Amino acid sequence: MKLILRLIAGIVVGILIGYLAPEFISRAFITFRAVFGQFISYTIPLIILFFIMSGIASLRSGAGRALGVTVAASYASTVFAGLLAFIVADAVVPHMLSSAGALVSESPGLEPYGFADKLTIPPALDIMTALVTAFLFGIGISTLKQQALKEIVDQGKDIVELALTRILIPFLPVYICGVFVALTVDGTVFATLRTFGLVLAMALFLHWIWLLILYTFAGLITGRNPLVMLKNMLPAYFTAVGTMSSAATIPVTLERTKSNGVDPHIADFSIPLCATIHMSGSVVTITTCATAVVFLTGGAAPDISTMMTFIALLGVTLIASPGAPGGSIMASLGLLSSVLGFGEPLIALMIALYIAQDSFGTACNVTGDGAIASVVEKLALSKKAGDH
Template sequence: MTAPSPSLWLRLKRLSLVTQIIIGLIAGIALALFAPEVAKSTAFIGKVFVAALKAVAPILVFVLVMASIANHKHGQETHIRPILFLYLLGTFAAAVVAVVASTLFPSSLVLATHDVAVTAPGGISEVLQSLLLSVVDNPVSALMNANFIGILAWAIGMGVAIRHAGDTTREVLGDVSNGVTLIVRLVIRFAPLGIFGLVASTLATSGFGALIGYVHLLAVLLGCMLFVALVMNPVIVFWKLRRNPYPLVITCLRESGITAFFTRSSAANIPVNLELSKRLGLHEDTYSVSIPLGATINMAGAAITITVLTLAAVHTLGIAVDIPTAILLSVVAAICACGASGVAGGSLLLIPLACSLFGIPSEIAMQVVAVGFIIGVLQDSAETALNSSTDVLFTAAACLGEDERAQRLA
């Protein structure tokens, strides 16, 4: 007598999470194509999944960072400094790629009046002031509003203070961290269903008809992001590890980039990156700080968006700008983007700032922002995927590179 074959549900459960997400992606596309009205009703599923990720991310970062610092053993090395260097290097390299691409393949925009209600920063000083105010934010307010700069500041402060507490207190904090991590893993298990709802509803509602008029601009934007993800970042990782970088690059893109592409939120993808860092065997003391920090300041995708759209406006208006000046001003704007990175379409809000550096008035700059919102269904998704996957990629590269360096010196 032969054993009964396993049910379809059991077969799906045995598949890896990435395979399940790809199945959800394909199912969402199929539903949007063949039953668009039904697909629109799945928007609620996607919203619930993204809301759950956003709900657990602040408390996870706060507890995990605090527990890691409180239980950090004296003499145990962390690698935050080289990770910060890689973040800055990656952002600068992305800006260079965007400037070169915009020079070789200049884009022109149809600048008309668009009624888009956004509040853009008035200058670099305003962005930096906002960033400083985020650091000293009330901890309850920081947790409620997902202000990760403020959350990190309070978590680090509390972690340092609790290091001097008794062993029992630190053990309890470690147990709380494990409990929150378990909840996060449960939420992530629903990623295939959440991706299904997001894809089906987005395609059925927006489609890609609105993007036809911006094919050239999108090609430059997405081409830059693909080049950075598949060429520039691997070069940086190879420089750090001195070995084939693509297994690590592909792993990060597959397991972090896919979810980030559809959630379109670096904050929502923090739990995914923390889980991936753990599976890669990285130092918890390092990635518990570098991942949420990267979600706020590692802005390679934003550097590309700001630079390409700003230089498209520059080209449309016939303004002559030399390449070194374009690189310098684009990098300054991209670094300042950390002040608006927690907002949906945060990089777009920095375009008026970058345009003002080229003498472009705010009335025209806001029209460029409107173009950004029109193409945002792809631009923001690809930008978030690049930003978020690069967070874990550079964290892994720095940790593995420093470990191998220590072994050679030992």
């Protein structure tokens, strides 16, 4: 919650600087945005490489069928939630912006100081190279049980997470401040903020639509009342809103899932795993915001095949996203740039949009975990009974 308040403060200060401060101060903040954006671009492949590799390597096969069903159900929920978000955003957002035109330019009117162009930090790996390498080595480590290599990967992940928690996340409000200085100078800041509010409201609405769909499906599979199941999970939802952490909410999610009648052994296994791999709320927000940001620039929405590719890769990329607030959007930046072609100004807007609702996306994730556990119980235990 502190990060959200700091983000709001950064937006307000950015608007005030853009309107009231001398040009050299505005350029200083825009220059910081340009330099810090270079550092973000440098860290993106490292986040993808170490977090995804570590996450895949940690998915052991010891739990048998329950593991496979949990992973499949979580991934299916994440992908279909993303597709729903794209379909709705593609239909609704253009009507929101029909009278506004392009609100954001990739080339702001006030340029950073000249040294920012010379201070380049090229990434060590290409985005897709990092992604494929993470898959290859993650699966290999898990299959061959290479514990020594797994420890090295985990240590690399810890180093990258340290950079996120000590450098990237703390300085994001200043970075966002620079973004809104540029928007204010361009004269598009209030139109952009109005659209921000509408897009975030739509994302929150879609969270609950997806939870209703998810629990309706779980109710049909298990024979339980979906509305009662969802009501029982509300304490987990509100706990996640406060903590902004799936992991910190696990005890409440676990207790509420068991109160829905889910087998304790299944709940004890699936809920902690879903806290890492079930990201439907996060994908709904990222997809909705990405579609809106495209329209904000006056562009046409990506075609359905491009978005399906983006959502399918996003569902895997978020498997082991950093646990810090805003971690999911940081993990998705590589796909936003490589698949959707987002440049630095658009990535900055995505960060601002996502973090503004981060706690609600997390709440959708953990609340949906209870439905996934119910489905896993039905499918895994019915198969086990059939084997006997």
